[in-house]
Amino acid sequence: LLSGDVDDTHQVKSTLQVTGIGAQSGASVNESADGQVITNASGSLSKMIDPSTPTSSLVAQGNTITVGSYKFEAVNDAYSISQLTFNLAGGYPAIQTLKLMDGSSQVGTSLNSANEVTFNLATPIHVLANSSKTIDLEATLGTIGTYAGATGSDIKATLTGLIERDSQGTAEVIKGLSIPSNSQYAYRSVPTISTLPLPSGILTVGTKTLQKFSIAASSANPVSWSKIAFTVDKTTSAQLDGCSTAGCTNVKLYDGSTEIPGVMVASANFGSTDKTGTITFVPNTEQQIAASQTKTYELKGLVSGKVTSGEYIMTRIANPSSYAASAKAFANVGALIYADVSTAGTVSAGDVRKTAVDSYAATNDSTTAGTITLTEFANDVPTTIFTSNGSTMSSDVAEWTVTSVAGDETDVTAIVLTHDDGAVVTMTGGAYKNGETLTVTRTAGGYAANTMVATGNSDLGLALTPGVAPTASIVWSDVSAQSHSISTGDWTNDALVNNLPFDTQTLSGSGSN
Known part of the structure; x- marks a missing residue:
């Protein structure tokens, strides 16, 4: 029984001393052995985000997702947790219910109605001494759209406080923590874009499929898109006939076997020696994919120039954007709408008029x-x-x-x-x-609407109010706004879209000159 003042620097060690005389030999024995050193040390409970926490992603309404995984690590003592508090910031209207999960066991639940939620646990969470426990915060998403959660709601939880008790029952109220999860962004529906095998990977003269891909919508609601930009890399001598900064009429996008009416805008002279740039397609009308449906698209171009060994044309859909709040699809000046493909912030040659x-x-x-x-x-x-x-x-x-x-x-x-x-x-x-x-x-x-601005046109130089960033490789919508159109604020960019960026698809030349 130890008594007195004991702090973290004090140690206790026992020594076993044995003496005796052998019953047969009569030999004397006098030996000692040190026992275990026991050092007094205070207990602690560390709190941190667990590596299993999901990375940032796009999520669709109605799904149950893991918002964050929080790790509690006990050192030198056992602890119990009877209360946890999380801050949900602005994303809380998109959340229907929250659950705390200890593995497959639910230990707490909340009908969410505020940006801060506190779980008072009837059965505390126990963390054994010198071990850890990971608790998952799960959210079931509600409806996204008018009079509901905002499109692109940031579903993010920050652990801000808890009540913990050590093995002696001493309680401590912890406040002022800031342990955030990653952001997940909630939409009414989200797209999944996938590459598909090209019909042929051989570069030959004539009309060829440059890129083949599909876009799928979530199970409950449709998605739309109103722009796709393709990054092109090629050799000097391989060419896309009729595709330059002055116009790109021989490159077309097909939905299955049907050409989609629209405007192709090239940033380089692909019908000549230019080697890299983009081809941006702006359809005359937004393209919608129904709930649970998938559409297959092919980008086709008229190949000319050299097609021998060493020549190639490569295309891909890039992923240049960071997450941004939803906005209208395109830039505008007054009531006029432009696809500002030049990113200049003013109307310039190559931009596409979306209104007359x-x-x-x-x-x-x-x-x-x-x-x-x-x-x-x-x-x-x-x-x-x-x-x-x-x-x-x-x-x-x-x-x-x-x-x-x-x-x-x-x-x-x-x-x-x-x-x-x-x-x-x-x-x-x-x-x-x-x-x-x-x-x-x-x-x-x-x-007219869906025409390309050219040098000398009288609308050149107009200052534009931005919509979705012109640099986005795809402009898409979850069709959540009331009276949805390209002018409503439910459009966003390529950030976090499933499977972007694409692997490059390549047409390679063969044979000798």
């Missing part, structure tokens, strides 16, 4: 006037005549104010037209002399 856009043209009655460029515009400029009067211009429409921004006493070389409602047009490059007439003509819907 008014076009504008300016003419001057002088044969000496220079080229007139519309560098900015608004969507309600009428056909208007502006007459030069020395260094100023006047309009035949009262709502428009004309300001000369460059010129001298006889020539106006740059003009800003401002409408009462704030619409602005800037024109440069002309030399509008005294008495000459400048006519700006608007053609309503002059640029």
Whole structure:
């Protein structure tokens, strides 16, 4: 029986001393043996995230998922845990119920209704001395969409506190912990994209399948997509005929055997010697995959140039994005929507108009006037005549104010037209002399929807409000918004999409020159 003050530096060791005389030999024995050293040490219970915690992923509504696995490690004493508190931050509306699991045994449950949840355990969790216990926090996801959990809800749990008792029954309330799980993002439905074998891996002249893949929707709800970007690498001499920055008409995407109407935009001249870049496909209308269904797609191109040994064309769908909150599918200016494939933040050549856009043209009655460029515009400029009067211009429409921004006493070389409602047009490059007439003509819907912006078009330079990042290799939706369309905020990028990035699919040349 030990008594007195004992701290972590004190030790106890016993020594066995044996003396005696042999019954037959009469020999004396005097031996000793050291016993075990016993060191007094305080107990502790460590708390940490367990490596078995799932990595970040996309999850579909209605499923039960493991949010996080939490490890408790007891040293020098046994412990029991009677309460655990977790913070769920903003993702809690997407969670229907929470369960604490000790292996296959449920030890606690909660109907979730707040961002912080506390489990008071009728039967404490026991952690034996010098051992560990891993407890899983499971969530059953509720409905995602209007009046329910937000699309892309971050399902993440941070262990913030607990009540623990040592083997003597001494309780300690632990607060201020911050032990987070990984994020999992909840959607009404999620896509799974898979590569499929090419019909042929041989590079030959003619129409060839460059990429073959499938997109599957979750079991209960559909998914849609509105853009796919393919990364292309090729040799200098292998070419994709008719596919350049000016237009890419000989590369097409098929749903089974049916061509999908849309616009292909190339970032490089694949019909020439350019070796790497992207081909972005923007369909005329979003493409939907029904719940539990899978669609198979083939990207086909017209191969030309050299196809001998050493030549190749490789394609893949990359995975460049980080997770971002859902947004509308594409960038916009006012009511106009653009697929901003150039990532410039303004309308530029190669972008795709997803809505019809008014076009504008300016003419001057002088044969000496220079080229007139519309560098900015608004969507309600009428056909208007502006007459030069020395260094100023006047309009035949009262709502428009004309300001000369460059010129001298006889020539106006740059003009800003401002409408009462704030619409602005800037024109440069002309030399509008005294008495000459400048006519700006608007053609309503002059640029049709699903057309590509080209050099010289009057909508170049418009500042865009971003939608899903233009760099995304796929823009997809869980179709969760009310009155869903490409303008609703239920679209996102390729981050964490199942099976991305793809393995590269290759067409290889054969034979000699």
